[in-house]
Amino acid sequence: MRRTGDLKLIQELNRFIILDTIRQFGPISRSDIAKKQGISPTTVTSAVNELIRDGMVAEDGTGESKGGRKPIMVRFCPDGKFLIGVSITNTAITIAEMNLEAATKQKKIYPVKAGLVSDLIIQYVLDSIEDFLQSVDDVSRCLGISIIAPGIVDAASGVIRFNSKLRLHDVPLKDMAEERFGLKTWLDNDANAIALAEKNFGGGLNADNLLFVTVGEGVGSGLVVNGSIFRGSRGGAGEFGHTTVDRSGMRCDCGNVGCLENYVAWPAIYSGLLSAVTRGKETLVMDLADGDMTRITFDVFRQALHQGDQVCQDIVDEIASYLSIGIVNLVNLFNPSLIILGGEMIRDNQVLFERIQKQVMAQAMGTMVEGLEFRPTVLGADFEVKAAAAVLLQDVFHFSL
Template sequence: MMAMDIREKLPILKEISPRLVLGHIMRAGSISRADIARQTGLHRSTITRIVASLLEEGFVEESGEGDSGLGRRPVMLSLVAGAVHVVGIAIESTFVAGVLVDFNAQITERMEVPLRDASRDAVMADVYGVIDSLLERAQEREITVLGIGVAMHGIVNSHQGLSVFAPAIEWRNEPVAVNIESRYDLPVRMENNANAMALGESWFGNGQAVENILVVKVGSSIGSGVILGGRLFPGTDYSAGEIGHLTVLPGGPRCKCGNLGCLETVASIDAILKRGRELLKKGEAQSLMAFTGGDPNQLNFEKLCQATFARDPAALRLWEEVAAHLGLALSYTINILNPAKVLIGGDVFPVLDYILPKVRETVGIQVLQPLKSHLRLEPVGLGQDSVTIGAATLLLQDIFELPKSNGWDHV
C-alpha cells in the first residue's frame, strides 16, 4: 500500500459515514437529506450532522428544492465540483497523457506528449513533465491538487505501486508510484491501464450502477478490465483480463508472449497496420494506396482512419477482420463472466462505429443464449479520456463510499 492516503488531507472523510453520504450525493447528482437517510439506513439526526459538516467544509451545497408531492418541499444537496481536484496520468507505450479533474471527474486541464524514447529516465522525465505542467496550471487557477493517479500499460502491482512488467519499454519491477509520491509529496495510486479504464467507466462512464462489466482497451496492445460485483477484479497476480492473449486464430502469427494466433496478433492497431501494409505490397488493397502517397510503408493509424471515414472498401475490410477476431475473443470471455455490459475503448475509439456491428454479430452467434438476455455491448462513455479519468478515479474512489445494489444486476 502507498504510504500516503488522500483522506489524510481530508480528515472529515476518515470515517465511512461521511464518505457514504458523499457517495449517495454523487450517484444521485441531487438528493435530499431524507432520501439519504432512507437509502443509507442512517438516523436522520446523523445525516443532519454529517451534512452540516460537509457543507461547512465546502464539499456539498444546497441546490434548490425538490418535488415532494405533498407537504414541504425538500432542500436538495449536490457536490461542489471544485472542492476536490486530482491528477490522472496514463503511461502508454508511445505517449504520456494527463488530466486535471474535479470532484465529478470533469476535466479542467489535459495534455499529452509523445515518449521520446523507451529508456527509464526518458519515460519518467516525460511523466514528470506532464505532471509539472498540470500542477502549474492548477496553481494558476488557484486549485489545490490532492493526489495523483497513474495508469500504466503491462502488469502492475497496484498494492505496491510497481510496474511489474511493461513490455513496450521493457520495465521490470519499477517503483513508479513511490518515485512520483516522493517527488511531489502527494498521495499516489497506480493501476494497469485497462483496469483504470474499467474503474473510470464504472464510476463515471457507461458502467455506472452496473455490477458486472467487461471493459476492453484496443490499441497497440489489447487488454481488459473486469468489474465483478461492483469491484475491480485484479486477479491473484494482478494479471486478470489478459484478453489479448486468447487464441483466436490457431496457427496464426506468433505473439510476443510466444504463442500463436493471440488476439493481439490479429486485432491490435499494430497488427492491422502490418496486415494493411502487406496487402498493399501484394497489390490487393489498391484503393487504400491513395491514402499512403503510393508507399505501403507510409500506412499509419491516422491514414487508415482517413480511409475508413472515406469508406474505402479495403480499409473497411481490414476493420471487419479485426471485429470478427475481437468478437470471438469477447464471446469466450462473456461465456465465462456473464457481464451485463461490455464496453470497448482505447485508440480504436474513433473508428468504433465501423467495428461494433460485426462484433455484435459475432457475439450474437457465439455467446450462449441465456447469457444474451441482459447483455449490452457499447463504446466506453468517457471516450479517449477513459484511461486518464480512470487513473484519477483511483484517488476519487478513496473519497466516496458508493451505495451497493442488492444482488447481481439485470439491466
C-alpha cells in the same frame, strides 16, 4: 493488521453514505437523507454540517413544503476538493487537475521523445508532475495523484511490474511519487482504469460486470467485476491480446501460438495490406497514401474501407471473426452484462462493431448473452485522465457518477 471496529469507523462509514446520497440524489433535504438511508436525523445533521465545513456540500435554498416547514436542500459540491490525474503512454504524459466529478479544470500534455525509456521516462513523469503542481493552488484540498500506465501494473503495491516498450521493470512509482510530493498516490493499469471509468462515468452504471476491449496498436482489455477492477494475483490480468484463438495458428513472441493480437492489431493489418499490395491486388490504400507505404495509417485504412475497398473489407471480416472468438471466450468465462469496444480500429468503424456484436451474440452461450449489451466508448477526449480519476474516486468514495 486488520482494521478493527471503533467509533471512527462507523462515523467514516456514515459520512460516506450520507455524502454519496447527496451526490446521487441531491439536492435533497437532511430529513430525506435520514429516511432514505435509515440513519437518524440527528446524525445526518451533524454529518452534513461537517461536510459543509469541508466544502464538499452546500445548502442550496429551500424546497417545496409537504405540509410543514420547508426543507433546506443540500447539494454536492464537486469542486470542494480536487485530484491530479496522470496518464503515461508511449508518446505523452498527460496531466490534469480534476474535480470530484472528473471534470477537467486544467490539463497539460508533456510529449515523450522517442527513446526516452527506463529510469529517464520515470524521472520525466515525476518532473512533469512537479511542473504541473506549480500551477495548482491550495494543495491542502488535493485528494492525491492517480497515475495510469500501460503494461503489467501491481496496483496494490503501486509498482509497474513490466512494460516492454518503455523498458520498465519493477518500478515502485507510487512510493516514489508519495515521497517526492507528499500526496497520496494511486497507480493502476490503463485499460483497467478506462474500464472502470466507462462503468462509473460512461453510463455503465447498471453493469456490475463490464468488459472493455480496445483494438489499435495492440489488443487490450479491462475488466470490472462486481463494481471494481479485476486484477490478477500480482496485477497481471487481462492479457486478452495473448489468448489463443487458433491452435494451429502462428507462433507469437510471447511463446504461445495463435495469439489474438497477431490477427487483429494494427501491425497485423498493416502487413496484411502490404502483402495484398505486393500480390497486386486492387486497393485504394496506396492511392490514399500517395503511393508511400509508410504513410498507410489507421485513417487511410478507415477511409478506404468507407469507400468500399474490397481488400479492407476482407480484412475487417477477418478481424471480426478472430476478435469475436476471443470475446466469446471472455463472455463465457466472465458473463459480463456490458461490453465496451474502443481503440483506433473500432472508432468510426460501424461495420466492424456490428459484425462483432452479431457474431458474439450468436456464438456465446445462450444464458450468457441474455441482456448482454454492446457499446462504443463514450468518455471523449479526456478519457485518459478521467480513467485515472475513476481509480482514485472509486477507492476514496466508491464514486460512480
